[in-house]
Amino acid sequence: MADVKKDQERDELFRRIYKIATDLVHAGHVAEWDFKSYVLGTMFYRYISENFTAYINEGEHAAGNKDFDYAKMPDAEAETAREGLVQEKGFFILPSELFCNVLARADKDDNLNETLERVFNHIESSAASGDAENDFAGLFDDFDVNSKAIGETVAKRNKVLVELLNGVAQMPLFSTDGINPDLFGDAYEYLMGMYAANAGKKGGQYFTPADVSELLARLGTIGKTKINKVYDPACGSGSLLLKVEKVLGKDNIERGFYGQEIDLTTYNLCRINMFLHNIEFDKFSIVREDTLLSPQHWDDQPFELIVSNPPFSVPWEGDKNPLLINDPRFSPAGVLAPASKG
Known part of the structure; x- marks a missing residue:
């Protein structure tokens, strides 16, 4: 029964992803080439928001504060825990900048593009003070909230961003136990597989x-x-x-x-x-x-x-760069492969 339920959850998740693709790509709002970056970026934003919230809530609930919900906490109070959380989780998100709270205001936010840009910058910069700096730096670079690829005007771009947030919010990425990393991983693989198949050879080079x-x-x-x-x-x-x-x-x-x-x-x-x-x-x-x-x-x-x-088709300097023979990976051979064989 457990396996049947997992299959049902997975099938429903894939159906939701396909619907987002149909609504945004087929309607001409987002180019197929850009689609995966926006959906994956939104999924990632949702995941780290919910993962971060669950981590804090579990600690508070275990300490006896059963009604605590980080998402409802004032930003000023949350700030006092920033340093410790950065060390523990690698990053920090203010309650007001969590996915659920940005989503709740999204359709009324005339500057949603600026809001998301600010939130993404805050997440990346929060990691800069801890050991996870290299893991977070530039993670949202491909999520361009101001790109004409998702709309010629700010209003049109924000409409697409609202659709993205709502679409990802509706993905069934939870099980009865809460956040389900397996479903997030399945969603990633399904999306990348769909992207690679539709984008042809150029897409396939990014996905085994x-x-x-x-x-x-x-x-x-x-x-x-x-x-x-x-x-x-x-x-x-x-x-x-x-x-x-x-x-x-x-x-x-x-x-x-x-x-x-x-x-x-x-x-x-x-x-x-x-x-x-x-x-x-x-x-x-x-x-x-x-x-x-x-x-x-x-x-x-x-x-x-x-x-x-x-x-295997990546360009290779090979014998055009004689200094490479000093590389301990190549020197035992005594000769470099010609550049034409890169």
């Missing part, structure tokens, strides 16, 4: 199909029940890393998830994906850089498991 990811993860973990850490040098949106988490279980990846990605949009998607799968900020390190020319995780080796589906 779920079945392929799971096969690679299972092959890499044969005979293992736990590992120290997993690394993907061309991590894309993180599907391979997170399939390892699905196969082994989060608690059986002792020191976390490491990845490197050169594309800015995909790098942001990967970090969002980590959060939507309930991976805490201190359990992953995703870095934006060219792995071939500038690997960023030398000091984090050795990795017990490395998974990857690299983009």
